[in-house]
Amino acid sequence: LDSVINQTYTNLEIILVNDGSTDEHSLNIAKEYTLKDKRITLFDKKNGGLSSARNIGIEYFSGEYKLKNKTQHIKENSLIEFQLDGNNPYNIYKAYKSSQAFNNEKDLTNFTYPSIDYIIFLDSDNYWKLNCIEECVIRMKNVDVLWFDHDCTYEDNIKNKHKKTRMEIFDFKKECIITPKEYANRALSIGSRDISFGWNGMIDFNFLKQIKLKFIN
Known part of the structure; x- marks a missing residue:
């Protein structure tokens, strides 16, 4: 908070x-x-x-x-x-x-x-860097969804500390704008079926209302 x-x-x-x-x-x-x-x-x-x-x-x-x-x-x-x-x-x-x-x-x-x-959504076990929203807002022009990477903080006894983020899995190394089709093609090329989205980005709210999309249990 x-x-x-x-x-x-x-x-x-x-x-x-x-x-x-x-x-x-x-x-x-x-x-x-x-x-x-x-x-x-x-x-x-x-x-x-x-x-x-x-x-x-x-x-x-x-x-x-x-x-x-x-x-x-x-x-x-x-x-x-x-x-x-x-x-x-x-x-x-x-x-x-x-x-x-x-x-x-x-x-x-x-x-x-x-x-x-x-x-933008934030889970109770996460936190934002203090300039997170500012950095997102200035990048929202002409995009529907902004997707950002994250860092993980682990306790000392946790195994598999270096699990890849989705940005690393998809091999995004710099800022870019892509279409949904380009995202799907990249997912297919790496064998990923995961298109889930929750806390890891910002969404244009008018776009979200237009597509009438909500979260499922």
Whole structure:
């Protein structure tokens, strides 16, 4: 979370999902971050797995959820609670935002989903370099999907520490723009059937909505 809120690119809308945690700390930690950063919207939901958590972000920014606040008043330095009104496919219990996100009660009453240009996912066991989003955004012109490489950090007793990344497997050694057909041809040439994509890049959000693609369980 620190690597997200401290990005050099600050114009972010951050969706934080508590996917049915059973310990006593995870949700409280998520609330602490939400309280101090007005860019965060926290969803607390029944456990449904990684795909459902990611899909909440897609559906929220697509305007598929209507959030109804439980109070019409803003208490300084507090969390505002919302409930979903209507469609709730992933059993969301509550949503939260910091009171800092609202100037007055009118803002609270008229609260709606924000508009975004790009979307990127981050798993709970990963982190971004602090210039990650900035470096991605400046490369998004005329592309639908930006794909980047990653580094792995291992404990000392882990075997097979030098497993190849997909960039290494596909032999991409410098920045380039390719078509889906070129990607498929390269995959065939190296005998790879893997076209999975999750946390390792940025997606043009309008493109994602047009193709109506979501994550499967």
